[in-house]
Amino acid sequence: GAGVSQSPRYKVAKRGQDVALRCDPISGHVSLFWYQQALGQGPEFLTYFQNEAQLDKSGLPSDRFFAERPEGSVSTLKIQRTQQEDSAVYLCASSERVSSYEQYFGPGTRLTVT
Amino acid sequence: GQNIDQPTEMTATEGAIVQINCTYQTSGFNGLFWYQQHAGEAPTFLSYNVLDGLEEKGRFSSFLSRSKGYSYLLLKELQMKDSASYLCVTSADRGSTLGRLYFGRGTQLTVWP
Numbered sequence: 001g002a003g004v005s006q007s008p009r010y011k012v013a014k015r016g017q018d019v020a021l022r023c024d025p026i027s028g029h030v031s032l033f034w035y036q037q038a039l040g041q042g043p044e045f046l047t048y049f050q051n052e053a054q055l056d057k058s059g060l061p062s063d064r065f066f067a068e069r070p071e072g073s074v075s076t077l078k079i080q081r082t083q084q085e086d087s088a089v090y091l092c093a094s095s096e097r098v099s100s101y102e103q104y105f106g107p108g109t110r111l112t113v114t
Numbered sequence: 115g116q117n118i119d120q121p122t123e124m125t126a127t128e129g130a131i132v133q134i135n136c137t138y139q140t141s142g143f144n145g146l147f148w149y150q151q152h153a154g155e156a157p158t159f160l161s162y163n164v165l166d167g168l169e170e171k172g173r174f175s176s177f178l179s180r181s182k183g184y185s186y187l188l189l190k191e192l193q194m195k196d197s198a199s200y201l202c203v204t205s206a207d208r209g210s211t212l213g214r215l216y217f218g219r220g221t222q223l224t225v226w227p
Contacts, residue, residue, distance in 0.1 A: 004156075031213060042118075042201050042217030043157065055212065091156065095213060101145060101205065103215065105156035 004106035005093050012112045013082045021077045021109045025094030032075050034067055035091040043091050049075060050098055058083060082113045116140050116216035120202045125224045126192055134187045134221045136202030144213075146202040148176050148187045151220065159202055161187070189223075197225045 005024045013019050031050055035043035036059075045059040051072035054104050060067070064083075069075040079086055089110050093103040116203040126132040138146070145164040153217040163169055163178035163185065171204040187200055199220035206214050 018167070033214070035215075035217075042203075042219045042220070043215075043216055044217070048214060100215065101147070101162055102159050103213070105158070107156050 004068055004092055004094055004104050006106040006109050008109060009107060010110050010112075012114060015072075015083060015113055016081055018080045018112065019082055019091050021079075021111070023075045023077070023092030023106060025073065025075070025092065026096075027073070028060075029094035029096050029104075030098055031095040032069060033093045033095075034075070034077050035093065036061075037089040037091055037108070039088075040059045046077070046090075054111065079111075082111075084113050087111055116204055116206070118202055118204060118216060118218035120218045120221050123222045123224070125226065126147070127226050128192055128194060130192050131188065132192060132223065134189075134200050134202075134223070136185045136187075136203050136218060138183050138185070138202070138218075139154075140183075140204050140206070140216075143180065144205040146176075146178055146185045147205065147215070148174075148185075149201040149203055151199045151201060151218075153198075160200075188196045192225045194225050194227065197223060199223070215224050 007022045034046040037043040047057040047067045049069040054113045064080045066078045089108040091108045095103045120136040140149040147162050151157040161176035168177045173190045178185045199222050201220045202218040204216045
């Protein structure tokens with residue numbers, strides 16, 4: 001594809017529901033990052049994959065958050081038992097190489113927990 | 115950790131020049147980026163500085179002083195489409211995630227006709 005895509009673009013969940021957010025990185029990109037962006041704030045790091053290996057998950061706010069990238073391409077961020085404080089835009093970014101400095105961002109998924 | 119400080123808002127008129135300043139404190143440094151983010155859209159890469167000095171790219175220039183922990187983004191000949199949030203971003207050089215980005219909260223620039 002031409003760029004990073006994410007789905008759904010918008011998700012409304014009732015508190016306590018589980019949600020799954022999908023990211024399709026640019027084909028062949030080794031590195032994949034997930035960020036959380038609250039309203040009026042800059043994105044904050046959640047987790048990082050190098051191919052299928054999750055090398056850093058230090059930014060995940062709680063054990064309700066889980067991410068996977070089983071085949072080293074598509075990634076899914078899952079949030080269990082959503083809470084209102086989980087409402088944010090979830091951004092996915094990919095980069096071509098491990099040390100590549102330029103990250104390409106997807107349009108994000110806006111999650112609203114009611 | 116990373117501590118990044120930039121103004122929350124700035125305004126300017128079409129055709130003018132604006133400078134957005136950023137100061138940072140990092141535990142490890144592997145470069146400073148500027149990203150542009152229009153409302154409801156993904157951040158897009160503008161510039162990258164790893165050495166001191168000025169990098170020019172068309173109407174946009176970015177400056178870095180590593181000793182002072184300081185950077186600025188200079189936008190010339192402002193256009194209405196430049197109205198956006200400008201994010202000052204650092205990258206760490208240590209730890210398990212080389213390339214992990216640390217974002218400031220962004221400077222919302224409004225360009226008036």
